Amino acid sequence: MSLLPLVFSYSSFGGNKTHENKRDRRSFDEVNQSLSDYVFRRMFRMTKANFNRLYTLLELPLNKAFFPKGGGKRDPSKSKYLVDTKIRLGVAIRFFAGASPYDLMQVYDIGFATLFLSVWKVIDVVNDTQEFRYTFPDHSKQKEIAQAFSQKCKAGFNMVIGAIDGLLIWTLMPPLSVCRFLNVGQANFRCHRKDKFGFNMQAICDHNLKFYWVNVKWPGATSDYMAWVTSGLCNLLENNTTTKLLAAGMTLVGDNAYVKRKYMAIPLRGNQTGWKDGYNFSVSQIRITIERAFGVFVHRWAILRAPLTIPILKVPALVECLVRLHNFCIDCEELDIDSVGDKDFTHLHRTVELSNELYKVRDNVQQLDALDRPSELLNCSNHFIDSESYRYDRSIVGDTPMDVMLAIARDNDVRRTVY
Numbered sequence: 001m002s003l004l005p006l007v008f009s010y011s012s013f014g015g016n017k018t019h020e021n022k023r024d025r026r027s028f029d030e031v032n033q034s035l036s037d038y039v040f041r042r043m044f045r046m047t048k049a050n051f052n053r054l055y056t057l058l059e060l061p062l063n064k065a066f067f068p069k070g071g072g073k074r075d076p077s078k079s080k081y082l083v084d085t086k087i088r089l090g091v092a093i094r095f096f097a098g099a100s101p102y103d104l105m106q107v108y109d110i111g112f113a114t115l116f117l118s119v120w121k122v123i124d125v126v127n128d129t130q131e132f133r134y135t136f137p138d139h140s141k142q143k144e145i146a147q148a149f150s151q152k153c154k155a156g157f158n159m160v161i162g163a164i165d166g167l168l169i170w171t172l173m174p175p176l177s178v179c180r181f182l183n184v185g186q187a188n189f190r191c192h193r194k195d196k197f198g199f200n201m202q203a204i205c206d207h208n209l210k211f212y213w214v215n216v217k218w219p220g221a222t223s224d225y226m227a228w229v230t231s232g233l234c235n236l237l238e239n240n241t242t243t244k245l246l247a248a249g250m251t252l253v254g255d256n257a258y259v260k261r262k263y264m265a266i267p268l269r270g271n272q273t274g275w276k277d278g279y280n281f282s283v284s285q286i287r288i289t290i291e292r293a294f295g296v297f298v299h300r301w302a303i304l305r306a307p308l309t310i311p312i313l314k315v316p317a318l319v320e321c322l323v324r325l326h327n328f329c330i331d332c333e334e335l336d337i338d339s340v341g342d343k344d345f346t347h348l349h350r351t352v353e354l355s356n357e358l359y360k361v362r363d364n365v366q367q368l369d370a371l372d373r374p375s376e377l378l379n380c381s382n383h384f385i386d387s388e389s390y391r392y393d394r395s396i397v398g399d400t401p402m403d404v405m406l407a408i409a410r411d412n413d414v415r416r417t418v419y
Contacts, residue, residue, distance in 0.1 A: 025109045028086040041334075044093050045300050050332040051093070054325075055086055057132075061125045062089060083110060083118070091115055092122035096322060098302025120314075123321040132324035134212050136233065137161065139247040146250060148207035152289070155282035155414045159401045160265070161246075162204040162212070163290035164254045166224040167297075169199040169216065169304065169319055174312040184219060189312075191220035197307070199315055200227045203323075204252065209293040210330045214323050216316040224257035237263040251401035253287050265402035278414030279406055296335065297326050 032040060032048075041047050046054070062085040091104050101115055110118075126132055137145060142161040150158035168191050179186050189197045198220040204213040218227045228234055240246045240263065251265045258264050267280045267287075298304045301322045308315060329335070408414070 025083070025087075027084060028090050031087075031107060032090075043097065043099075044090070045097050046093075046329055046332065046334050050329070050334060051090075053332070054328060055089055058089060058122075058125055058129060059085065061129055062122070065121045065125050083108075083114060088118035089122055092119045093325075095119050096301045096303050096325070098305065123317055126321045126324055127317060132328060134210075134324070134327055136213055136245060137206070142247045142250050145206045149286050149289075152207065153282040153285040154417055155278065155405070155409050155412065157282060157286065157405050157408065159249050159251055159404065160253050160286050161250045162206055162252050163287050163293075164202070164204045164228070164252050164258065164264075165287075165290040165294070166227060166257070167201045167203065167294045168194055168196060168220055169201050169308070169315060170196050170306070171198045171308045171312060171315060173197045178312050188221045189219040196220065199319075200224070201319060202227050202231065203290065203293070205290050205293040207289060208330055209289065209296055209335065210327050211293065211297075211323050214320070216319050224254075225259070228258060237261075249401055249404070251405075253283060255287060260400060260402050262400045265400070265405055275409050275413050275415065276406075277416050279409035281416040282409065282414055283405070297322070300326060300329065 035043070037047060040051075044051055066085055066088060067082075087108055087110075091108055091110070094104055095101065095115070101112065104110070104115055105112060145161045146158050149160040150156045171189070173186055174189055174197070176186060179189075189199075191198060191200075199216050200218045200220055200222045202213075202215045202217075202224065203211050205211050213233055215227070215231050215233070217231070236243045236245050238261075246263055251263055253265050256266055256269055258266055260266055265283065267283050268276055272280055304322070308318070310318060
């Protein structure tokens with residue numbers, strides 16, 4: 001059989017410049033000039049003014065990354081063939097916000113390879129830019145954060161400098177070849193509680209929902225406790241007498257996946273009453289800040305609401321970039337806080353009654369107690385609790401900030417607020 005039918009010219013694959021598709025590419029401002037401020041913010045997760053501010057901060061490093069030689073013989077600002085860096089930044093932001101790559105290709109008249117080249121170079125530039133760097137707060141900033149947190153809880157605890165929790169970064173099941181390279185089994189990336197593959201992202205946020213510490217080191221099956229105690233920050237806080245990283249009397253707040261330490265306060269386990277229930281309620285008013293931060297983070301960058309299809313080894317870099325852009329948006333006050341009015345539980349009670357009548361089994365729905373609380377869900381946030389035999393046996397000398405918080409709740413007879 002002749003091989004001639006299998007022979008193609010190079011131009012058949014688009015490699016010949018004479019057969020290249022002619023681009024009539026418009027600038028970023030021309031493409032988006034018809035968008036209202038509201039629509040632009042919904043699409044890019046920030047206002048036009050803040051997007052321009054972001055581009056101003058990144059313009060020089062973006063030009064250096066995409067045009068290291070100044071664009072060759074052509075001026076990037078005048079050529080219809082070279083993609084402007086503002087378009088590349090806009091494409092990346094829209095991709096992070098959940099836009100389809102194919103829609104972006106059509107809108108900005110770029111190729112598939114160009115799109116992902118833009119995304120990954122923008123990630124590198126954001127992660128390398130000093131203005132987006134975040135660090136653990138110093139003692140002065142810690143006192144400022146603690147004062148702000150004290151206004152968020154009924155007990156007025158004034159020693160909390162951050163809320164900590166873990167978030168699953170959802171991915172596809174990693175290829176076996178990658179797992180062999182990492183010397184980690186595929187099952188280690190599966191979070192059994194959520195039945196999803198991914199990474200365990202540990203994060204600490206302040207009262208403004210801004211992250212100041214993030215660690216994406218462990219696969220999804222790892223407990224929050226293990227991911228935390230193996231982190232560098234945990235080791236620094238354990239040796240706080242030497243490092244002086246934490247101001248005297250200050251603490252973080254976490255759920256029962258963590259343990260009581262001189263730098264960590266957690267809720268009391270089990271069903272509590274009286275001031276102990278008030279303590280748990282006050283702690284939850286602070287700890288919910290990290291849950292809100294995660295909610296804003298995932299809602300803002302909707303790419304995280306579906307399994308990431310990017311190579312598994314590139315996930316930490318992507319997450320780091322998204323965290324930095326999230327903090328930028330927080331600094332720019334890109335956060336709508338809606339007022340919450342009085343709750344009406346009439347519809348909720350009726351829904352429970354209908355479910356009971358329909359299924360004839362009370363276990364199918366959560367029941368409400370006399371205070372309109374889902375009683376079966378109270379104090380049930382103890383997910384990822386490790387066996388005590390796996391926990392480090394560290395003795396605690398003297399009172400911890402958690403003990404001080406308990407004393408405040410006891411002395412002031414703090415009780416749960418009933419809405």
